[in-house]
Amino acid sequence: MSLPITNMLQLPWSEVKQEMETKGLPADIADKIGEWVQRKGGDDIIDYLKTNETLSQSEDVSQGVREMEQLFSYLDAFGARKRISFDLSLARGLDYYTGLIYEVVTEGSAPRVKGQQQEIGVGSVAAGGRYDGLVGMFSGKPIPCVGISFGIDRIISIMKARGQSTQRAKDVDAFVAAFGGKGFTGLLTERMQVAQELWAAGIKAEFSYKLKPKLPQQFKQAEVAGVPLLVILGEDELKDGKVKIKVLGIKDDNDPEKDGVLVNRTDMIAEIRKRLPSAA
Secondary structure, eight states, X not given: OOOBOOOSOOOOXXXXXXXXXXXXXXXXXXXXHHHHHTOEESHHHHHHHHHOTTGGGOHHHHHHHHHHHHHHHHHHHHTOGGGOOEETTOOOOTTTOOSOEEEEOOTTTSOOOTTSOOSOOOOOSEEEEEOTTTTHHHHSSOOOOEEEEXXXXXXXXXHHHTTOOOSOOOOOSEEEEEEOSTTOOOOHHXXXXXXXXXXXXXXXXXXXXXXXXXXXXXXXXXXXXXXXEEEEXXXXXXXXXXXXXXXXXXXXXXXXXXXXXXXXXXXXXHHHHHHSGGGO
């Protein structure tokens, strides 16, 4: 997708247009581009792209809209939509980015705006996107890729300005896994939602970012990372309002929780806290 999500530079459009005209772009074309790139928002931008007589005829734009709608569904699962701005003005590495691009900004890193108080104004603290063709240039075969780079110095500067510790956080408390039979979808959205619930409750959680990970692979990922608990989602169990909690590393075959224990979804947080090592 060639459409962006957020823009940190916030240059006045008049300056951007002037540079375009200086480089030979006709004023009427610059004005048309300006009509598009000065828009940002959420679902309203999706609707605009679908209904605009010119843009809606582009297959690239249509593909981008479909991808943004899918992204929005994932953001809804995380409860993060309100933190995202879909901004048509952002551009990054047009020679190799092939899809979604993004930048991350905090209140402390956003550029200072006249008349507003900002903490530091160091700019974006992370940025990246999808670049499916880049690795293939060197490997000789297509390899899908997506990535992000973090500005560690900027992040530490903001944390110090806020008086926050820069020490490493504790390890993950729970790994959210899923399994299913024939036709298993991967329950990616459901895993996102459960992870979000755990984060909101102050429980450090992680999950596989694969669409349909195999259960043994998820077990292995949790074990290698030293995660003490698994929260396992099954299609039938979710329909019944239940999840399975498993303590990793139990060697006693007679332990009633060796294979995990089913708990009501509404009791999940309390049941996890009871089993965390810190609660022992």
